[in-house]
Amino acid sequence: MFARTVSTTVRRVAATSATAARFSAAPTRVAGQAVRNAVPYTALAAAAAAAATVAAVNVSGPPVSGCEPGMIGLDGLNFTQESLATLLRKTEFNMQEIRHLAAEYQKIDVRYGDGTISGDEFANYYSKKFELDHGQTAQLFRLFDVDGGGSIDFVEFTMTLSKLAKGSTGNRLGFFFYTADSDNSGSIDKAELMAMLFVLFRLGSRDDQSIASSVVARDKVATEIMSEADADRNGAIDVPELKAWIRRGSPHAKHCMELMEVFGTRFLQ
Secondary structure (H helix, E strand, C coil), X not given: CCCCEXXXXXXXXXXXXXXXXXXXXXXXXXXXXXXXXXXXXCCHHHHHHHHHHHHHHHHHCCCCCCCCCCCEEECCEEECHHHXXXXXXXXXXXXXXXXXXXXXXHHHCCCCCCCCEEHHHHHHHHHHHHCCCHHHHHHHHXXXXXXXCCEECHHHHHHHHHHHHHCCHHHHHHHHHHHHCCCCCCCEEHHHHHHHHHHHHCCCCHHHXXXXXXXHHHHHHHHHHHHHHCCCCCCEECHXXXXXXXXXXXXXXXXXXXXXXXXXHHHCC
């Protein structure tokens, strides 16, 4: 287990989080910006409550081997009280969720054990958990790697998951688009859409799962979505078309966003 302080990283990600929402602004693509919306700061009372929670953890939490003096240790990750309170406030995760994510983070960082998640560690873990293909995991990794440094630290990990699991429809829309666009072309073709439907429909009801397991059924749904969303009929769905499709609120559009919410929740399990 490694011991690592995250206060500096919290400040760095806080600086990047001022970037406007990718899916509420212009459609020009910049990798990772879809998940960089700033989570609004809560009132001072909420901040005080978060700090109080951290203080309680510091006093009553189980002893952690190798934890530096004055630090709070969670599964080998070291936090100052201030940095942990900031993380709780910005992500809107509670202490139990942060503990779970710290343990999950350590499960992913197994190949190198260097305190960050590499692209291949990320792909190995989530390709098995969600049956994602290589292109999908690569696209997801780009979203988590907020600073484009080639690896994911714990703050990037939790801040990004907060957008997926607890964020707005725009956040989920961004994840849907960038995960589906497995060749990073800036649009989703029918084959990519079918692959994304396989991932999502496996997480749904029994009827959804039957669609996921049938190429014919997925092809039918994908054809219907392409007909609804591909406004210029060029065989692919770009960002403005996807946004317009979601706004029109067809049954397929609503269901895909519902399944994206389930997708986000599964990251926390």
